[in-house]
Amino acid sequence: MISPALDAWAPGGGAAGHGPGHGIPGTRDPLGLLDLFGDPFVRDPYPWLDRLRSEAPVHHDPATGLWLVSRHQDVRHVLLDPDVFLPDNAQHSVTPLPVAVLRVLARGGFALPPALANNGTPTHPGLRRLVTRFFHANRVADAVPVIERIADGLLDEVRSQLDSTGHCDLFTWFAQLLPCKVLMELLGIRGVDPATLIRWSDASLELFWGRPPLARQLELAKLVVEFHQWLTDTVRGGTAAPDSFIGALARHRLPDGRPLDVATAVGVCFFVFIAGQSTTGQLITTVLRRALAESAMWPRVAGEAGLAEAWVEEILRREPPVTTWRRVTARATEVSGVRLPAGAQVLVMLLGSGSDPEVFPSPERLCPRRENIRHHLAFGAGRHRCPGASLARTEAAVALRAAARGLPGIRPAVGAGEPPMLGLLSFRAPLALVVE
Ligand code: HEM
Structure with a gap:
């Protein structure tokens, strides 16, 4: 509207x-x-x-009061200058939170001190190194059999639904669950079921990046507080396995030698547990949707080496799940001749930058053989560039190949029409993918 x-x-x-x-x-x-x-x-x-x-x-x-920056070269410029374009507002609520909502959050002890995406202080590099250790390319390569096993298990369930009812929603039963289950294995997350983690994560995205009305904000704030309290109890409990993510946070030392305080450790988990699954589930849904829409693509990705990876890359360029990201100016500056005051809230349009014809000729065409296929900014750039990029790419390619091989005869359900879309400030993806 x-x-x-x-x-x-x-x-x-x-x-x-x-x-x-x-x-x-x-x-x-x-x-x-x-x-x-x-x-x-x-x-x-x-x-x-x-x-x-x-x-x-x-x-x-x-x-929104945001300055939208949309050309590829300007988006890169903003992301690569972290001294002028600070990350401090990355997790601010885009819709102001009324007092009643703030009260729910405050009563629940909710706080997000600078940790990762919102951290421009000297504690950032060390925390980022910790995260990167869990998700670097070699570790992801070793995890491929785990990802394949989880994907195949979920596809068994999809097949049995297709056999019994004739249709299945691949978003709910496959795309959303796969990254959540993989993340739980890689980080050693215990004591919570995937459906709860997904509900908490989605609620956090909607509260901070959405435009919900007050009644919905209150519901979401309660879920976000539940999530935060569970993380706080888990971090405080001290029972996490030493090789788990939370175990590593407990051993972490800040630049001045102090251990990490609980609130910051929770802030790190809060971001990673959300970033590590919701976004990838959204990517997988779009990847599957667009591959199913081109009738020749589905059988080809099942068999042609490297095609699933290239298809994922083109979706990341043209239709990434993280559509925008925020920065705030430390001082007055200029972008493309436009003067921005100090404290300007900047929104880099990652999605639009992947369709900049100056960089990507015929940007509307999904072209797995594109020469500069990786030049998109779907994972950001510079100091805060997504440390989960390798995992996200691998999971999406494994998911596409496994689905194309395991479900060769599926097609979008006749009459399903256009799916409902998630449309938050920074996240966009179909909320259903019904196939028959
Ligand atoms: C398709 C999936 C994903 C997309 C499109 C995506 C995109 C992004 C973007 C745009 C940023 C901000 C970059 C910047 O400020 O320059 C970011 C940061 C981040 N992402 Fe991802 N991400 C995805 C998956 C993941 C996964 C799987 C993980 C972890 C397992 C992850 C963890 C993080 C973290 C920790 C940061 C903050 C890094 C920092 O501030 O140093 N993301 N991601």
Whole structure:
């Protein structure tokens, strides 16, 4: 739905409207209709992103107060300059949390001190090294048999549903569960079932990156507090295996030699447990959806060496699950000739940057043989670049190949229509993939 408030807005009318792409005050500009949470943008963001790149590459969005940066080279520039573009706002709630919601969080002891994505302090490199140890490429390569075993187990269940009912939702029964189960094995997470972890993780995404109404915010805050309290109890309990992720956090030392405090250890887990599964489940769903939509692709990815990996890469470029990321300026600066004040909240449009024709010719075509196939920014860049990239890529390729081999005869269910979409500030993916 197009928000009436935005309909009336003409860029350039306020203090924020300077530089290229900003309209003349009072002029009706279609970019004024942009609603980052609205159905038209979530369903088909590409025409909007094309316009942003070509007409307003640094655009102030009055509804969120964010400065949208959409050209590939500008997005890279922002991500590669962490001294000017700080990560401090990466996990802030995009929709202001009313007092009633803040009270629920405060009563539950919820806090997210700087840990990983939101940490621009000297404690970041050490914490990042700890995370990277669990997810570096060699460790992921060793985990392939585990990922395949989990994928095959889930596909058995999918097949039995298909046999008994004739259809199955691959999002719920396969794509979402696979990364959660893999993460639990790799990090040694015990004492919680995957469905609960998924519910907590999805609630956290919606509360901090969504635009829920108050009643929903309250429900979500309760789930987020449950998640946080479970993590706090697990970290405090001291019973985690020494080789588990939480065991490693307990042994971690800060640059000044102190052990990690509980709140920061919980903050690290909170981010990794969410980032490590929701995003990859979203990626797998889009990867499967687009492969099923091209009838020749499904049998080919089952057999052709390297094709599943290349297909995943093209989806990451064109339709990544993490669509945007935030930074805040440490001081006044300029991007593409547009002046940003100190404290400007910047939103890098990762999804749009993968369709920048300056970098990717014919960006709308999914082209597994593309020369610069890995030049996308789906995993960010620089100091905070996603340390889970190797795991995410591998899981998605294994999932695609296993599904294409194990379910050769499936197709999107006739009459299923367009799936409902997750449309948060930074996360976009189908919420169903019904096949028959
Ligand atoms: C398709 C799946 C994934 C996508 C698209 C994705 C994307 C991203 C992006 C865009 C960032 C911010 C980068 C920046 O600020 O420059 C990020 C950070 C991060 N991601 Fe991922 N991610 C995915 C999967 C994973 C997985 C599987 C894990 C862990 C197992 C993970 C862990 C992290 C962590 C810990 C950070 C913060 C790193 C830091 O601040 O140093 N992500 N990810």
